[in-house]
Amino acid sequence: MNYVDKINHVLKPATSGSPVVVDLFAGCGGLSLGFEAQGFETHGFEMDADSCATYRKNLKGNCTQVVLTTKTELPAAPVLIGGPPCQPFSVGGKQKGLKDSRDGFPIFISAVERLRPEIWLFENVRGLLYRNKWYLDEITQSLQELGYVIEVKLLNAVDFGVPQNRERIIVVGHKGYFSFPKLLERKISAGEALGELAFQAPPESKFLTPSMDEYVAKYEKASFCKRPRDLHLDKAARTLTCRNLAGATGDMHRVKLPDGRRRRLLLREAARLQSFPDWFEFVGTQTSCLNQVGNAVPPLFAFHLAGVVRNYLRSSKRLSPSDIVSNSLPLQLSLPF
Known part of the structure; x- marks a missing residue:
């Protein structure tokens, strides 16, 4: 299975x-x-x-x-x-x-x-x-x-x-x-968990702007990151938190699409990585729902x-x-x- x-x-x-x-x-x-x-x-x-x-x-x-x-x-x-x-x-x-x-x-x-x-x-x-x-x-x-x-x-x-x-x-x-x-x-990789979701850009997607990309690059340099902190589909995700799911921060969870654009993690993707079933429905605003996932x-x-x-x-x-x-x-x- x-x-x-x-x-x-x-x-x-x-x-x-x-x-x-x-x-x-x-x-x-x-x-x-x-x-x-x-x-x-x-x-x-x-x-x-x-x-x-x-x-x-x-x-x-x-x-x-x-x-x-x-x-x-x-x-x-x-x-x-x-x-x-x-x-x-x-x-x-x-x-x-x-x-x-x-x-x-x-x-x-x-x-x-x-x-x-x-x-x-x-x-x-x-x-x-x-x-x-x-x-x-x-x-x-x-x-x-x-x-x-x-x-x-x-x-x-x-x-x-x-x-x-x-x-x-x-x-x-x-x-x-x-x-x-x-x-x-x-071990289960992020790619196995997300499947085709990781390659899609639905209407609700929030893409990183050039200024956000620049901010993230500075954050990663200051943090001595050896590789970008994008979601790597060949391995397990890093820890999900309220901060890196709901907040536009330097360590926010994001997916890099095949065309090079990067978008923030969607609610259903975050839920998958936290092992919530697809039938599980969250109640509240987008921020509230992401906080619920990060705290769970x-x-x-x-x-x-x-x-x-x-x-x-x-x-x-x-x-x-x-x-x-x-x-x-x-x-x-x-x-x-």
Whole structure:
């Protein structure tokens, strides 16, 4: 099965009375879609109206539009997932960590404490493992004290069939024996994902002007780029973000057409590279939709994560409280080398 057929057929909501998954900071539902495709029921919580509307339009689960707090009422669920925002750990900030009111992690930790799920996981940027490792330690210590074995791993979506290099840390809390999903051998290129779309120039195309080409050239020279940062169809795309999809910046994603013209990435192309199925419809303005794509967890990546969560729930092997303590100290940090 080729890539396009796979995302269009495998990534379909297939809930069947399976365990409920609560998804905090759910965005447009990329993480939840992967879980629904594995048979879970989902309930998302998200503050952005367009993202909630997109979630409801495409998934079977409900999405509650709400500004989450540590006291937001949540349904009981054996699985808790999410992608908490984490602005406070910027080096230039005051680095208050969990005491910063802008931080989404106290909300996630509070949800774990109140729901006591069998297993939980969150996804976040790779920077938490490096210059902001102090903050990750603070978060995991708080969660570990709630009686969970904590495991951390840096994963790249490209290793799970997504045609995009997108490194993210996945942090999992459980009380038994958990294994991260196995990496796939075959990588999917941007060309395989986009097919003929990459050679077309539909009416909605936004072409780079000569002044934009000049600006991009200066940006790439200043950034010491060895080759232009156009989309290279023979390899996986670089990471998609709100900034390089919706903004006219020097590192914007763009396609170079056979006639030499360059245009910005179209919404459907961005969605393909993020592994959203073609049937998935986004709600909102063009900018809003591109931001939803850039913020999302790739559904195909989420599908593999959901598979190992399902396997964990089906297993009856659980650790005693004393075994959890011995397994939790020191923190089980797993990085690729």
